[in-house]
Amino acid sequence: MHRIGYFLTEGFQIMALGTQSVFEFANVVAKEQVYQVTNYSLTGGVVTSSIGASVNTLKATCESQADTWMVPGIVDPLARDSTVEELNFVKTAVAGAQRVGGMCSGAFVLAEAGLLEGRRVTTHWAYAGALKQRFPNTHVEPDHIFINDGSIWTSAGLSAAMDLVLGMVEKDLGHKVANRVARVLVMYHRRSGGQSQHSQMLKIAPKSDRVQTALDHARANLADDLSAEVLAKVVHLSERQFRRVFLFETGLSPAKAVEQLRLETARNMIQRGRHSLEIIARETGFRDRRHLREVFIRKLGVSPQSFRREAREGDAGE
Incomplete structure (x- = not known):
């Protein structure tokens, strides 16, 4: 079973949780529990999203393990930096995982943790310039909806994170399963990462x-x-x-x-x-x-x- 861990912080973007449906229906299409999804936070318990909706989480510790870690961002990644505790957990968790996904402005968290040095990445078009300026050794490519560079996955907006997760499913289970999941979710089709954010x-x-x-x-x-x-x-x-x-x-x-x-x-x-x-x-x-x-x-x-x-x-x- 492939373990998916969502690392949530206060004020996380609620739409990030929508990507969990992709893993859910991948299990449905595959007719077995390929993925197990768990929400984590530093303190455990209730974490409040940017819109005020609350989610119960398990406490994230050094023993918390996942094969894939998903890191959502916040509405304005320039409004605050991640805490030392948050970054330390991300570094530790990712070191023992197969891959990590920075959804939308979650790329800033990965960059602050030193995980994007020399990597090709993307983020929301409104903050791509800021990401490039703050982390000049990161190769920011704003004209992609998602990018997979080795074990690092990053997406543009959170709707693009749906495509990113479908890309993960395709890598794990194949092209046919990913497209069946997209059809079940009534997505137009699984967009490749090369599709542009803007004309x-x-x-x-x-x-x-x-x-x-x-x-x-x-x-x-x-x-x-x-x-x-x-x-x-x-x-x-x-x-x-x-x-x-x-x-x-x-x-x-x-x-x-x-x-x-x-x-x-x-x-x-x-x-x-x-x-x-x-x-x-x-x-x-x-x-x-x-x-x-x-x-x-x-x-x-x-x-x-x-x-x-x-x-x-x-x-x-x-």
């Missing part, structure tokens, strides 16, 4: 009409040459001036912005499933199917084929 097109918000015109041209002509030289001519600027203005207004180089726009359009086309990957690569400006796959895996952590398969299985399960 890249919405995140690129220039201040001037010239840069906006360049982006509009790029969106409408993804299959064409969209080098900085070409885009600069579209808006009647020198290439050097265009690069400088574009970077200042968007925080991205023209090449990076174009790649993001191409990737998002390709992702949407793959999810709709109407065209082959060869056609999608050609229409979105990638050199070929192999180039599309390389960028997909590098940026999203999943292959186009896997992404399409999950989308189709989700549609079939509706």
Whole structure:
């Protein structure tokens, strides 16, 4: 039996407990008790969530053991740091576990405990910048709904934690069980960790009409040459001036912005499933199917084929 321990602190986000349903229904689908879920806290007894709902817990001690520890965050992780006692328990508990999941701002707890050094992680988009600034040796990737780096799992918002836990179930019990659990829970489909928290097109918000015109041209002509030289001519600027203005207004180089726009359009086309990957690569400006796959895996952590398969299985399960 795989033991799941939820380490709760005062003010924890109540939605974190919803992820326990994934383990519950994994037992139902598997027709055996694969998972045993237990709530812990430093003091034991009643712990109050951010919304005021109370949960009974067992006292967390050095003898408390779990194969997987789940660590929820609080509504505002910048409002307070974890206590020394909380961090000491997390360090001790994780050392004897197979894996740990930092849900939403729970990533801050893991980082404070020194568990995220050199790791790829994500957290809620509103706090990704703060996590990166406070822990510069942690590789924060805000454009993922969850990331699995070895024994460390982290998710974006708490709805994304459902996908994270489904990912754990898939790792433990296989793809078919995970998808059956998703269908039982009436989730659209199990989203891969590479799915974005936000549209890249919405995140690129220039201040001037010239840069906006360049982006509009790029969106409408993804299959064409969209080098900085070409885009600069579209808006009647020198290439050097265009690069400088574009970077200042968007925080991205023209090449990076174009790649993001191409990737998002390709992702949407793959999810709709109407065209082959060869056609999608050609229409979105990638050199070929192999180039599309390389960028997909590098940026999203999943292959186009896997992404399409999950989308189709989700549609079939509706």
